[in-house]
Amino acid sequence: MTQTPVEDRLLKAIIPHVPFDGWSEAAYRAAIAESEVSDTVARALYPRGAVDLALAYHRRGDSAMIARINETDLSAMRFRDRIAFAVRARLEAVDDKELVRRGMTLFSLPNHAPDGARAVWGTVDAIWTALGDSSDDVNWYTKRATLSAVYSATVLYWLGDQSADNHATWEFLDRRIDNVMQIEKLKAQARDNPVLSKLMAGPNMVLSRLRAPKPPSGFPGRWRPEDTDN
Template sequence: MTDESPLPPKDRILDAAMMHVAFDGWSQTTFDAAVNEADVDNTVARSLFPRGPVDLALYYHRKGDEAMLARLAEADLADMRFRDRVAAAVRFRLEAVDDKEAVRRGTTLFALPVYAPDGARAIWGTADAIWDALGDTSDDVNWYTKRATLSAVYSATVLFWLGDQSEGHEATWAFLDRRIDDIMQIEKIKAGVNNNPVLSRLMTGPNWLLGQIKAPQKFKRQGLPGSWSRR
């Protein structure tokens, strides 16, 4: 591949890496081979991916998020229940994957303690992207709980999907629906507590405290799962 390629260097390296990830994982061996085959200068490659294969794996994850968001933007979800819109977004994210082994290798990489925070941020970023795309306007503690619960649902669904051999991954979509139904049951319990006069009074103090938690401003979110701020 020459510098006349229409793809930017980051995408050229990623495309070349996909031929090696299944065999060598998101490793230095894969990264070095991809840089060489993409005909990108090592200095340029290091400036694009300072931590080499780890940053390349994270870039692969973000590309999947971008594909999901593009599909969401084109999809007609108006007649769907909100829980079905969330399920559709998670499904779109998984269907954006064209190499399941690359994801499997990624889960192995980010299971390592040194890279676990990177993996958690990547999953949180996916959940955040989904909620933003679906028009979430929460500005309090719900901003955090929505993303935390969806991160858990997404993580569990990915692990199930990796081992799913059913036709069209139908078992995965059924698993996803059950997990979202579980979350909806929790929301019904919360609503019941808030509508009960006795329990509502007992929760006055905790609710006040939780009310002091505000969602992070957008310009503060980059690279972070959120922040605590008073407005």
């Protein structure tokens, strides 16, 4: 998602404060003062203050990841390596691990946990979409749920990784993807088993009716802060 100049100014202004104050109201107030954006405009853009700015920072990382995927020739890679590349690209888009660590602290709070879960889901959805996933059934959900688990575990490992160039994290990521590939292999074997196929006929019939959500349409345009003086 492309940010407007005003949004970018606020985000840049809060980043130096986050390692010390977290994604907090104090950091948000400092960002408003230093960016010289009026409080009215800032609140219109980010009604919940630092929480919304933390989510904007996360989306900026997603955009950087997508750009890197799109500019890289992945044709020679196995698909599991493309996924690993995408997750690595997402983590390498982070300016400072402390920004993510503070974000995880924020989104571990019960009132903000749904926002954190949606942010992770948005990241893995962006990965699958950028890699050309065209599934429109239950696989749309299972692919994203599985990658959400892999991505979340890798982020936690990465935050504590002190190895050179995060080498240990990339090995950890490869192992997690290998685990998923083994599960997929077992699922394929189960589908080919006539006994298990009969037992799963009912559940599979229900699951076959699931469809990927459609993007919203028909909504009015958004307010553009660049049309104001501040």
